[in-house]
Amino acid sequence: MTARALLLLALIPYAAWLIFAYDYHFLDGANLLFHEAGHVFFGLFGQTLGMLGGTLGQLVFPVAAGLQFLGTGRAFDACVCGMWLGENLLNVARYMGDAQAMVLPLVGGEIHDWNWLLSRIGLLSHCTQLAGLTHLLGSAVIVASLCGAFIALQRDRSAQTASPGPSGRGPRSLRPFPPSQEAAHGAPQAYCEPDPQERDR
Numbered sequence: 001m002t003a004r005a006l007l008l009l010a011l012i013p014y015a016a017w018l019i020f021a022y023d024y025h026f027l028d029g030a031n032l033l034f035h036e037a038g039h040v041f042f043g044l045f046g047q048t049l050g051m052l053g054g055t056l057g058q059l060v061f062p063v064a065a066g067l068q069f070l071g072t073g074r075a076f077d078a079c080v081c082g083m084w085l086g087e088n089l090l091n092v093a094r095y096m097g098d099a100q101a102m103v104l105p106l107v108g109g110e111i112h113d114w115n116w117l118l119s120r121i122g123l124l125s126h127c128t129q130l131a132g133l134t135h136l137l138g139s140a141v142i143v144a145s146l147c148g149a150f151i152a153l154q155r156d157r158s159a160q161t162a163s164p165g166p167s168g169r170g171p172r173s174l175r176p177f178p179p180s181q182e183a184a185h186g187a188p189q190a191y192c193e194p195d196p197q198e199r200d201r
Helices: 003-021 026-045 047-071 075-097 113-120 124-162 179-185
Strands: 174-176 190-192
Touching: 003 075, 003 124, 026 047, 026 075, 047 075, 047 113, 075 113, 075 124, 113 124
Parallel strands: none
Antiparallel strands: 174 190
16 A cells, blocks of 8 residues: 555544544644744735735645645645645634634734634624634535545556556557468457567567
8 A cells, every 4th residue: 555545544534533523733833834924924915914814824825735736747745735725724713713702822912813804894793603614614625635635546546557567668459360361360360469669670
């Protein structure tokens, strides 16, 4: 079993845990770096984008990494980045759902991003419903990414099976005997046509 197949098997229970029992864990520590970087970068374009920038930073990096892998033909790796994107959405959903209660510890300041954002547009009282929709979206992205990773793995295996052997030549084709030889061999049969390179020797 290949390393990618083992990784896919390991991701299945992890995905189930994310969807049904998500909690803050080691990956969110790395996501926090992208979150804070997003605040700094998007903050250059105004306060509103700066507040939203933390969430955008979490989402932009896995999308960019996935597109990079996809552009180089590494579909399996792109799907793993899709799972990373889905995990980030679950993290955002938890943060969003806390917008009104504000019980989660804050990093880098006293302002709760989603409390500020949802208050500005009059949706603070609907934060739990919005968080539920975001969690559902993240779960769908995770499931779709797992399915995509499985399909990509199967395609890679099929491509390896269909590829030529070490000699670089595909299988020899079978053709009927030439008419001049049919009489000698009786009913038309198939013969293995010699490789052109071997025939010229």
